[in-house]
Amino acid sequence: MQKLGKQTLKLEHPVTILETASIVGPKEANGPLAKYFDQCLEDEFWGESTWEKAESKIIKETVNIVIGKSKLPQDKLEYCFAGDLLNQCISSSFGLRELNIPFYGIFGACSTFVEGMGLGAVFIESGAAENLLCCTSSHFCSAEKQFRFPLELGNQRPPSSQWTVTGSGSAILSKSGTGPYITHITTGKIVDMGIKDANNMGAAMAPAALDTLISHFKDTGRKPSYYDAIITGDLGYVGKEILIEMAETKGYQIKSNYNDCGVMIFDKATQDTHSGGSGCACIGTVFSGYWYQQLKERKYKKILLMATGALTNSTTAQQGESIPGIAHAVSIEV
Amino acid sequence: MQKLGKQTLKLEHPVTILETASIVGPKEANGPLAKYFDQCLEDEFWGESTWEKAESKIIKETVNIVIGKSKLPQDKLEYCFAGDLLNQCISSSFGLRELNIPFYGIFGACSTFVEGMGLGAVFIESGAAENLLCCTSSHFCSAEKQFRFPLELGNQRPPSSQWTVTGSGSAILSKSGTGPYITHITTGKIVDMGIKDANNMGAAMAPAALDTLISHFKDTGRKPSYYDAIITGDLGYVGKEILIEMAETKGYQIKSNYNDCGVMIFDKATQDTHSGGSGCACIGTVFSGYWYQQLKERKYKKILLMATGALTNSTTAQQGESIPGIAHAVSIEV
Numbered sequence: 001m002q003k004l005g006k007q008t009l010k011l012e013h014p015v016t017i018l019e020t021a022s023i024v025g026p027k028e029a030n031g032p033l034a035k036y037f038d039q040c041l042e043d044e045f046w047g048e049s050t051w052e053k054a055e056s057k058i059i060k061e062t063v064n065i066v067i068g069k070s071k072l073p074q075d076k077l078e079y080c081f082a083g084d085l086l087n088q089c090i091s092s093s094f095g096l097r098e099l100n101i102p103f104y105g106i107f108g109a110c111s112t113f114v115e116g117m118g119l120g121a122v123f124i125e126s127g128a129a130e131n132l133l134c135c136t137s138s139h140f141c142s143a144e145k146q147f148r149f150p151l152e153l154g155n156q157r158p159p160s161s162q163w164t165v166t167g168s169g170s171a172i173l174s175k176s177g178t179g180p181y182i183t184h185i186t187t188g189k190i191v192d193m194g195i196k197d198a199n200n201m202g203a204a205m206a207p208a209a210l211d212t213l214i215s216h217f218k219d220t221g222r223k224p225s226y227y228d229a230i231i232t233g234d235l236g237y238v239g240k241e242i243l244i245e246m247a248e249t250k251g252y253q254i255k256s257n258y259n260d261c262g263v264m265i266f267d268k269a270t271q272d273t274h275s276g277g278s279g280c281a282c283i284g285t286v287f288s289g290y291w292y293q294q295l296k297e298r299k300y301k302k303i304l305l306m307a308t309g310a311l312t313n314s315t316t317a318q319q320g321e322s323i324p325g326i327a328h329a330v331s332i333e334v
Numbered sequence: 335m336q337k338l339g340k341q342t343l344k345l346e347h348p349v350t351i352l353e354t355a356s357i358v359g360p361k362e363a364n365g366p367l368a369k370y371f372d373q374c375l376e377d378e379f380w381g382e383s384t385w386e387k388a389e390s391k392i393i394k395e396t397v398n399i400v401i402g403k404s405k406l407p408q409d410k411l412e413y414c415f416a417g418d419l420l421n422q423c424i425s426s427s428f429g430l431r432e433l434n435i436p437f438y439g440i441f442g443a444c445s446t447f448v449e450g451m452g453l454g455a456v457f458i459e460s461g462a463a464e465n466l467l468c469c470t471s472s473h474f475c476s477a478e479k480q481f482r483f484p485l486e487l488g489n490q491r492p493p494s495s496q497w498t499v500t501g502s503g504s505a506i507l508s509k510s511g512t513g514p515y516i517t518h519i520t521t522g523k524i525v526d527m528g529i530k531d532a533n534n535m536g537a538a539m540a541p542a543a544l545d546t547l548i549s550h551f552k553d554t555g556r557k558p559s560y561y562d563a564i565i566t567g568d569l570g571y572v573g574k575e576i577l578i579e580m581a582e583t584k585g586y587q588i589k590s591n592y593n594d595c596g597v598m599i600f601d602k603a604t605q606d607t608h609s610g611g612s613g614c615a616c617i618g619t620v621f622s623g624y625w626y627q628q629l630k631e632r633k634y635k636k637i638l639l640m641a642t643g644a645l646t647n648s649t650t651a652q653q654g655e656s657i658p659g660i661a662h663a664v665s666i667e668v
Contacts, residue, residue, distance in 0.1 A: 001461040006412075007436050009462050050653055078340075079521065086647070087421040087480075089441045093524060093645035097658045102341050102521035104449060105441040105645070105660075107423045115438060119453065126460030127335040128343050146421075187413065187436035190427060311427035311439070313420070319384055324431045326439075 001125055005219030007212070009185045015121040016177025017295075017332065018131070020288035021066035023058050025140065025166025028277075028285065031266045036289035037167070038065050044141055044166060051142040052086060055166075056095035059084070059137035062168035063096065066133070066288075070172045074101070077172070078129035081116035083107045084137045084280050085164070086146060087313075091137045101133065109309030110205075110234050111188065112136045113169055113284040114328040117305075118185040120173045121330065135170035138279030147314055148198060160200040162236045162262055162278035163271075169284025171292075180295040184331035186216040190311065192324035198317045202239025202262075202275055205308040208325030209235060210246045212306060216329050217252060224254045228300040231291065232327075233283035233307035234262035236275035261286035283307045295334050302333045335459055339553030341546070343519045349455040350511025351629075351666065352465070354622035355400035357392050359474065359500025362611075362619065365600045370623035371501070372399050378475055378500060386420060389473035389500075390429035393418070396502035397430065397469055400622075404506045408435070411506070412463035415450035417441045418471045418614050419498075420480060421647075425471045435467065443643030444539075444568050445522065446470045447503055447618040448662040451639075452519040454507045455664065469504035472613030481648055482532060494534040496570045496596060496612035497605075503618025505626075514629040518665035520550040524645065526658035532651045536573025536596075536609055539642040542659030543569060544580045546640060550663050551586065558588045562634040565625065566661075567617035567641035568596035570609035595620035617641045629668050636667045 002010040022037045029040030039061070048054040059082070067074055080099060082092040083106040092105065108115035116134035123129045141151055143164035149155045173182070191208040209232055217223065224230060224247075235243055240260040247254050261283045262276035287305060294300045306329035312321070336344040356371045363374030373395070382388040393416070401408055414433060416426040417440040426439065442449035450468035457463045475485055477498035483489045507516070525545050529538040543566055551557065558564060558581075569577055574594040581588050595617045596610035621639060628634045640663035646655070 003412075003462070006409075052649055052653065075340075078337075083441060085422075087649065088419075088443065088645065088647035090645070090647050090650050093658050094650065094655065097524040097526045097645075100523055103524050103660060104453065104521065105417075105443075107417060107439040107441040109422065109439075119438065122460055122462050123456060126456055126462075128337070128456050128460075187438065189434055190431040190437050192431045311422065311424070311431075313422040313424050315386055315421065316424050316428065319386065321428065324427050326437060 007186050007215045008219035011121060011125050011183055013125060014181035014183045015124045016174045017180050018172045018174040018177050019066055019070040020171045020292040021062050021069055022169045022285040022288040023062045023167055024285050028165055028167055028265060031271060033265055033290050036293055037285060051139055055091040055137050055139035055142055059091055059095035059135060059168040062170045063135055066170040066172055072131055076131050077101050077133050079104060079123060079132040081106055081120050082135045083112040085143050108326055108328060109311055110278060110280050111307040111309030111326050111328045112280045114305055114307035114330055117330050118187060118328055121182045121185055124173055124175050130175040132173055136280040136284045137168035138164050138281040139166045140164045143279060157274060158199045159274050160238045162201055162275045163273035164279035165265060165277045165281040165285060167281040167285040169281055169288035171288060180332050180334045182330050183333050184220060186212055186329040188212040188327040190324045190326050192322055194322045196322050201278060201310045202236040203242055204310050204323035205325040206235055206239040206242040209243050209306060209308050209327040212327040212329050214250055224252050227257060227302050227304045229303045230254055230258040231303055231305050232260045234278035235260045235308055236262040236278060238275045298334055305330050305332055341520050341549045342553035345455060345459045345517055347459060348515030348517045349458045350508045351514050352506045352508040352511050353400055353404040354505045354626040355396050355403055356503045356619040356622040357396045357501055358619050362499055362501055362599060365605060367599055367624050370627055371619060385473055385476040389425040389471050389476050393425055393429035393469060393471035393502040396504045400504040400506055406465055410465050411435050411467050413438060413457060413466040415440055415454050416469045417446040419477050442660055442662060443645055444612060444614050445641040445643030445660050445662045446614045448639055448641035448664055451664050452521060452662055455516045455519055458507055458509050464509040466507055470614040470618045471502035472498050472615040473500045474498045477613055491608060492533045493608050494572045496535055496609045497607035498613035499599060499611045499616040499619060501615040501619040503615055503622035505622060514666050514668045516664050517667050518554060520546055520663040522546040522661040524658045524660050526656055528656045530656050535612060535644045536570040537576055538644050538657035539659040540569055540573045540576040543577050543640060543642050543661040546661040546663050548584055558586050561591060561636050561638045563637045564588055564592040565637055565639050566594045568612035569594045569642055570596040570612060572609045632668055639664050639666055
């Protein structure tokens with residue numbers, strides 16, 4: 001393990017992303033990436049009586065799929081790193097309570113998936129584990145109820161609002177394998193630029209994304225052009241534009257090879273999701289579905305995967321607080 | 335790093351707990367351990383307008399104290415592992431947003447403090463960091479509002495209920511130093527034995543504590559008598575008795591050297607806390623205050639510190655779900 005600068009770790013023995021899996025809800029299944037997901041649900045409940053139980057089922061079944069695809073016996077998975085958006089991370093705790101694997105609960109809001117990949121990669125590099133699991137989930141209906149208004153109220157959503165992705169993404173990291181490899185980890189700091197609008201998470205998270213992005217470039221000595229793609233989690237259309245502009249003022253041109261999973265997952269013209277997708281499952285499903293396949297097929301060889309999170313809740317919004325953001329990044333290469 | 339059995343890591347270069355700090359609320363300040371805490375507050379608000387803001391201030395100031403006591407420049411702290419009980423871990427996110435240190439949000443309910451110590455120890459052992467921070471907080475008033483009923487309702491509390499500790503505990507882990515050392519980490523699994531009573535967290539968490547305890551003994555080949563003290567986080571009087579009985583049925587006698595921080599922090603006769611203390615700050619403050627000093631003075635030389643968490647929230651309780659528990663343990667020796 002080599003420390004580069006203040007925030008980046010370079011792995012001496014790059015960690016293989018052995019397998020990924022994703023399940024998405026019906027709206028995501030009507031989006032442009034549908035064919036890349038392992039399973040598309042027909043409704044938001046999936047036979048459960050509540051949205052929370054549905055979300056737990058989604059993460060549970062996604063984990064079952066990734067374990068099945070990996071062909072690893074379940075007892076070879078030594079740790080699970082998981083978290084989600086629901087209060088007290090109940091989707092993960094309840095969905096994975098029968099997993100019987102040493103469990104680290106994590107919370108980075110929508111940055112959780114890459115936070116878990118970073119922690120997991122350190123565990124494998126250190127010799128603490130040979131194989132482990134990272135997973136996350138989110139659900140449009142449970143998230144709206146939790147962070148904004150119950151759906152039954154029928155509130156209007158402003159143009160800067162994003163649509164929480166219903167789904168789950170899961171990855172198995174492994175000491176042995178032929179890649180794609182996690183080669184670097186850049187851990188984010190909490191950044192709060194004073195944005196208070198709970199319907200504009202993209203603007204709240206973009207400064208954190210900028211901070212991690214620039215730290216990554218400074219720590220590694222790389223330029224944006226090093227990567228075939230720079231990918232953020234869920235800045236959406238609004239946050240994506242802000243990040244491009246802010247990066248440019250700092251001397252980094254990312255426009256040509258940068259995209260955001262929240263922009264990618266829904267069709268802007270027909271799906272009425274305003275600023276795009278969000279939620280832990282946004283980068284979770286788009287990486288586990290689309291990007292992982294691009295890497296496996298060597299259509300992309302070097303990507304910087306950066307998940308962004310808004311560390312807020314409905315109480316702080318009511319108490320007039322601003323929205324702190326965070327962004328965690330990993331370099332993935334084939 | 336050596337893997338022992340399925341759940342335990344033995345550190346080849348034991349990690350020093352360089353310094354600890356704790357701040358507690360007024361009720362804890364009237365308890366038997368008051369003299370061990372760095373600061374005792376006179377009221378629950380500490381000049382803030384809400385309980386949530388007070389809790390954020392408590393964790394922030396506890397971190398300031400531990401950094402000051404350690405005499406480390408703040409920029410030598412390479413990571414912060416933090417989490418708490420509030421929805422979306424806002425106490426940590428808001429309290430530590432000005433810290434400017436790479437941040438890993440974690441959630442293990444009341445097991446969070448030891449979860450952070452375990453993750454932090456792996457980071458140091460792996461070479462990812464030389465010094466880092468682990469911290470957590472809880473607050474009686476914000477926790478009651480969050481998990482049970484608003485205090486203004488004046489609900490009665492049943493005898494099995496526990497009193498969430500108001501306070502924060504923080505520890506700096508370091509590659510170099512003269513101990514006390516973290517030597518082993520036993521990571522817990524989620525265990526759910528079907529307990530549904532949100533006023534009996536001790537019973538809900540005891541099976542998870544048993545699972546981790548027995549795994550630790552099996553993985554290390556140690557017996558309970560190896561330790562000068564076995565310490566759980568917040569099983570309280572009810573959960574403590576359950577753990578002693580269940581351990582005995584499995585062939586482990588822990589009665590003579592086992593205690594629980596929830597039992598220790600309040601006076602049963604005069605403080606009316608029923609089954610005792612709970613919350614992330616229970617083990618956080620009692621370890622950072624009392625136990626760390628016992629280790630430094632070599633009154634205790636080998637302890638097993640095991641934090642227990644109930645992975646539940648108020649929604650799952652209303653939906654009729656049971657309460658999954660988890661317990662994370664570290665061996666600490668001088």
